[in-house]
Amino acid sequence: MKTVSSPNTSADKAxxxxxxxxxxxxxxxxxEHISNGGKLKDLxxxxxxxxxxx
Amino acid sequence: MQEPYNYTYTQDQGYTFTTDYSIDYTxxxxxxxxxxxxxxxxxxxxxxxxxxxxxxxxxxxKQQDDRIQYTVTSILENYLNSxxxxxxxxxxxxxxxxxxxxxxxxxxxxxxDNNKGSYYKIDEDVxxxxxxxxxxxxFHRDNPNESLIAQGFYSIAQQLRNK
Numbered sequence: 001m002k003t004v005s006s007p008n009t010s011a012d013k014a015x016x017x018x019x020x021x022x023x024x025x026x027x028x029x030x031x032e033h034i035s036n037g038g039k040l041k042d043l044x045x046x047x048x049x050x051x052x053x054x
Numbered sequence: 055m056q057e058p059y060n061y062t063y064t065q066d067q068g069y070t071f072t073t074d075y076s077i078d079y080t081x082x083x084x085x086x087x088x089x090x091x092x093x094x095x096x097x098x099x100x101x102x103x104x105x106x107x108x109x110x111x112x113x114x115x116k117q118q119d120d121r122i123q124y125t126v127t128s129i130l131e132n133y134l135n136s137x138x139x140x141x142x143x144x145x146x147x148x149x150x151x152x153x154x155x156x157x158x159x160x161x162x163x164x165x166x167d168n169n170k171g172s173y174y175k176i177d178e179d180v181x182x183x184x185x186x187x188x189x190x191x192x193f194h195r196d197n198p199n200e201s202l203i204a205q206g207f208y209s210i211a212q213q214l215r216n217k
Contacts, residue, residue, distance in 0.1 A: 022088065022089065041065050
């Protein structure tokens with residue numbers, strides 16, 4: 001029996017994988033930066049923005 | 055209950071504190087809006103939480119220190135209470151294969167927090183072919199986008215489960 005996938009299912013899955021990949025990559029960059037004594041304000045050059053302080 | 059450590063904020067290192075065992079820690083928040091770009095209603099309120107040791111104690115013996123838990127939860131609650139629209143994303147770091155241990159630790163901290171009734175916490179195991187990452191979001195019960203946040207968070211994990 002032929003099954004029909006929902007429209008854009010593989011595209012949505014690819015997008016979700018990309019989001020998770022970015023999350024993990026950002027985490028890796030942060031960990032390396034912090035463990036090397038890097039300053040948070042220098043993260044912008046690595047594509048990561050620090051959130052506002054309270 | 056023990057008191058949290060005093061912490062200070064600097065632009066260089068975020069929220070830092072020093073324990074009774076002379077270990078320095080930093081807690082910090084980074085912009086998480088990119089991860090929820092499909093949800094303009096709340097994406098700009100998403101921050102990703104990080105927590106790391108900055109230095110090591112002079113001896114290498116691991117010390118049980120419950121005050122760290124209270125300090126981290128104090129930082130998180132103050133951040134959440136600063137704006138009811140804030141959404142804090144936790145990604146359990148996989149770099150040293152200790153992500154499951156980190157998830158258990160953060161779950162324990164949350165479940166023992168006296169104020170957890172003020173917040174929603176949603177957990178998801180997000181798995182690709184290569185690895186599983188444990189993610190959670192915490193947000194205030196007064197957040198006006200409560201159901202949309204849950205939808206957005208679940209949708210990422212659900213899409214990865216789709217064949």
